[in-house]
Amino acid sequence: MFNRTVFAAAHVVATDERTVDWDATLKFRHHLWSHGLGVAEAMDTAQRGMGLDWPTAAELIRRSAAEKAGRICAGVATDHLTGEPSLDDVLKAYLDQLDVVQEAGAQPVLMCSRQLAACAKGPEDYEKVYGTLLDNVSEPVILHWLGTAFDPKLAGYWGAKEVDRATDAFLEIIAARPDKVDGVKVSLLDANHEIGLRRRLPPGVRCYTGDDFNYPELIAGDEHGHSDALLGIFDPIAPVAAKALAKLAEGDTDEFHRIMAPTVPLSRHLFSTPTYYYKTGVVFLAWLAGHQERFLLLGGLESARGVEHLAEAKRLAEIAGVIDPDFAERRWQQWLASR
DSSP states (O other), X not given: OOSSOEEEEOOOOBSSSSOBOHHHHHHHHHHHHHTTOEEEESSGGGTBTTTBOHHHHHHHHHHHHHTOSSOEEEEEOOTTOOXXXXXXXXXXXXXXXXXXXXXXXXXXXXXXXHHHHHHOOSHHHHHHHHHHHHHTOSSOEEEEEEOXXXXXXXXXXXXXXXXXXXXXXXXXXXXXXXXXXXXXXEESSOHHHHHHHHHHSOTTOEEEEOOTTTHHHHHHOBTXXXXXXXXXXXXXXXXXXXXXXXXXXXXOHHHHHHHHTTHHHHHHHHTOSSGGGHHHHHHHHHHHTTSOSSOOOGGGGGGGSOHHHHHXXXXXXXXXXXXXXXXXXXXXXXXXXXX
16 A cells, blocks of 8 residues: 555553553554554653553553554563663663563564663663664564654763764664664654665665654655654544555655645644653544543643643644544533633
8 A cells, every 4th residue: 555664653542640541542553554554552652751651561562462453563662670770781671671572473663761871881882782682583673763852861872972973873783783673763853864864774774754843755755765654643644644655655746745744734833842742732633533532641741731732733733634623623612611
């Protein structure tokens, strides 16, 4: 159906600040699969590290993988660690989560680790950890580089504060074991950097754009190649994105851009500073679209964005064609009246 490999990073549906609504959460994954998108499970969009703890994430991964009706990948991190762990502790934590994801039958996504960023002394420590992880995977994995806009605690990742030096270190890890890397997800919100990195990847290693500001041009690509996608914005815009991607597969790039264009202002608004609160807008739109009965997030994160921000998200979502205006307006008015 598509000529790009695409994943939507999926949110979780909450019944209260601490509890996942499993039926609604899994139903939403089937919604994504029904449009031909893969599901990226237990990632940043699912409030990983911002309300979703590892035991619940592990259950989420197992449940989603057991029901998979399309591609599924899932986040491997170290977020169950406490205190000030050592490098060996970080490696063991990664390996423990890797076992869960591989046993569930999902493709692993090696996420950035706050704990690794805190204890690593330089690029050699990242090489030690990631090299060992790649030696222990049963299938090629996706490496995830999450920028500080999404998580300020990841400053200096790959052992360097300068992006160019960090990129060199990142590419050295990939070049040492290219057969173990399906692709890299880059979430730095810098299209020029992503294009430059994409052109330096070993043959056969994909670049999955995580740029929620510039995704249409990166997915469309240029004469030197294109990006595939693993995007949080594909959660609320799945039906529209699927139509656009189908046109791209038919060779109609102009129509791809025409369909995608109205989603970009929406995405840039949802991911505006502070970017890590974008989950609030994603869940808000899922509620306005009728995918869940309550506008709630784990940890009470629904309060992270104000009324004006949400009102603009609603307006832009209507323009992008991702919600029904009449249904959304009724829910919006009911929510305003209940405040």
